[in-house]
Each structure stands twice: as structure tokens, then as C-alpha cells.
Amino acid sequence: MSLIQQFPAAASISTNFHQSPSSTRFSVKFTVSCCSVSSPVTVVNGNIDMKAAAERNEIRLGLPSKGRMASDTLDLLKNCQLSVRQPNPRQYVADIPQLSNVEVWFQRPKDIVKKLVSGDLDLGIVGLDTVSEYGQGNEDLILVHDELSYGDCRLSLAIPKYGIFEKINSVKELAEMPQWTAEKPLRVATGFTYLGPKFLKENGLQHVEFSTADGALEAAPAMGIADAIVDLVSSGTTLKENNLKEIEGGVLLESQAVLVASKKSLLQREGLLDITHEILERFEAHLRALGQFTVVANMRGTNAEEIAERILSQPLLSGLQGPTISPVFRKSDGGVKADYYAIVICVPKKLLYKSVQQLRAIGGSGVLVSPLTYIFDEETPRWQELVSKIGL
Secondary structure (H helix, E strand, C coil): CCCEEECCCCEEEEEEECCCCCCCCEEEEEEECCCCCCCCCEEECCEECCHHHHHCCCEEEEEECCHHHHHHHHHHHHHCCCCCECCCCCCCEEECCCCCCEEEEEECHHHHHHHHHHCCCCEEEEEHHHHHHHHCCCCCEEEEECCCCCCCEEEEEEEECCHHHCCCCEHHHHHCCCCCCCCCCEEEEECCCCHHHHHHHHCCCCCEEEECCCCCHHHHHHHCCCCEEEEEECCCHHHHHCCEEEEEEEEEEEECEEEEEEHHHHHHCCCHHHHHHHHHHHHHHHHHHCCEEEEEEEEECCCHHHHHHHHHCCCCCCCCCCCEEEEEEEEECCEEEEEEEEEEEEEEHHHHHHHHHHHHHCCEEEEEEEECCCCCCCCCHHHHHHHHHCCC
């Protein structure tokens, strides 16, 4: 007899786990949201029932609803000519006119991951830390693009600079401290109740008690409610201001925004592979062009080969595959001749001035500089990797 359970729209669960003295102690209170925006999620013998999700025809893309990640995601889509159209800012559903049959759902990042797993969403943009924490290694979650170049941060273990931790500078030294026993475990405050315990157990810390805390975790050690924290760090300034320090080997994860998809959806949802391919191509072309400039200049010379030799003698002027060289025709002595050549190269922004200096040194003049929007190359390797991951 199969067990069928319908989860309610939301459930609040309080748990306390106390294992044997030789194992990790875990104490955490958390809330689980299991709601589906269209229908309840059905679990049959512990497996998600994809029937209801498969019945819909539209493709659903989950985007963060608030904060810096939300605004940066909308900026990325806009820069890729995929502007999100949201007639009413209070609505959680929008569309992208350039992508047919695609609905945009604004959700909390953790809910995006949960709904990718449940089948309520097909694609999502969130931080890698969120995918890792709430996806918990689920094989149905596929990273389509793992470097969207914003939302950079790291998930780190941090301890006080003072007291018994003053001379502790590595996770290894922390694990070897004799203070931590079954009766008095290391107390760690974190919102990452999957990645935190997993990391510390793998690094030899057996006597640990985890707890969540409302508000800024950085204050927990100073308040005496935790010995250490596991939290996201960007610049590290907040840690320093609260007399906390990161230690060697204490980075759990380097994170940034990623594009993630449901493997089941990629295989079953009509049109999703084509949409994913287009989004991936647009992202790749735009991200490849970030920080690149087109440089156009005129150079006097006898032929294109001679100009090419001069250009390629300079280390910063080779461009993507090499310079493009074309004759410049001008009137001279009643006729037309080509004693100048126009050269076009692609130059990184950070090397622009040095590149212009090298160009001038070999006779370049009339230098024009313009930013690049897209660089479409051959088929992106990420697409081939995705096809391989889903077994096509």
C-alpha cells in the first residue's frame, strides 16, 4: 500500500537532534515552505509526483524577488536583450517578450531551488550557495552556467580574534582544541544547516552544536550565544568590525550567481531545451564581451602582411584570434591608392591605455575605441556540457 502525503501550503517545524556523545549534536529551529504556486506538491513513497507539473505547457523561470541579487539579475537579462516585463510590481508573475511561452516567477532564492526540485519551476537564477544549501546534492539540479559574474561571496567559518581563539588560525587547530567535548560542544550559529554540519564533520569537528539566530550572525559570539559562525562573507569588513576572523581552510564555498535547471524538465518540458540554449548563448556572448573594447586605427604600410607583422610584434595587440586588416583607399595625385590600412582588434579594458601606447609606437593613428556588447563565438562549451549531463 503506497503512502501518499499532501503537504500543506506552509509548515513550521521545530527540531532538536541529540546524538551519541561521539557524534555531532545538532540543534536548530527552522521553517519549511512546501507550497506550490499552482497546486500542492504530491509525494508518493518519498518521490516527487511530476504528473501535475508535467501537465502545464508554459516554461517557468524563477528569479530572486528582492535585494541586490534581484536587481543585478534583471540588469543581466536587460543587457542580454531579455528585459522582464512586469506590469504590476506587486505581482509575482511576469514575462520576457523575446522568449515565447516563458513565465517569470519572482520568488525567494531558497524557494526557487525547492520549486526546481518539486517541478514547479524549470529554470532559475540564484547564488551557488543557495543551490548547494537547499538542493543538498539533488541530482535533478543541473548547473547550466556557473559564472554569471555577480553576487560574488564566500561561505566561511569565522571565530573571534580574542580569548581562547586568539592563537587559532586554521580549521585543523580549531578541531584539535581540547575544550570541545560531548558535554561542552563548539557552538556554531548559522543559517546553513546543511552545509555547516557537513563541512565541520568532514573537517574532524565531532562535538558541535548548531543553532540559527535572527538578525546579524556576527553578533552571536559577542553576545555569548555562539562560539563561531558560518555565514556569507563579501569584503570581510563586517567580520572585522565585530572582532571576528576567517581562518585557513575555513571557506566552505565560493559563490556567485548561477543559472540552474531541472534535469527532468529539460528532458520532458517541450521547448525548454531551445529556450535554455538561447538564454545560455545570450549570457555567454554578453559575459565574454564584458570589459572588452574594439580598437580601430589607421596605419601606413605597403601591404597587409607587413602591417600584420608589426602588430603581432606587440604583446597586447593580437586580439581574439588576430587583427583584422583592410586597405584604406584615398585620393592622391589624381588617382586612388591604398597606402594606409585600417586595423581592428579587441582589447581588454584594463589594458586599453597600454595597448593604445603600443599601437602608436608602431605607427597607429586615428585610434577609435568603443565598448563591446556581445562576442558570439563558436558553440559554447557549456551547451555541450549540458547536453552531456542530461544524456542527450
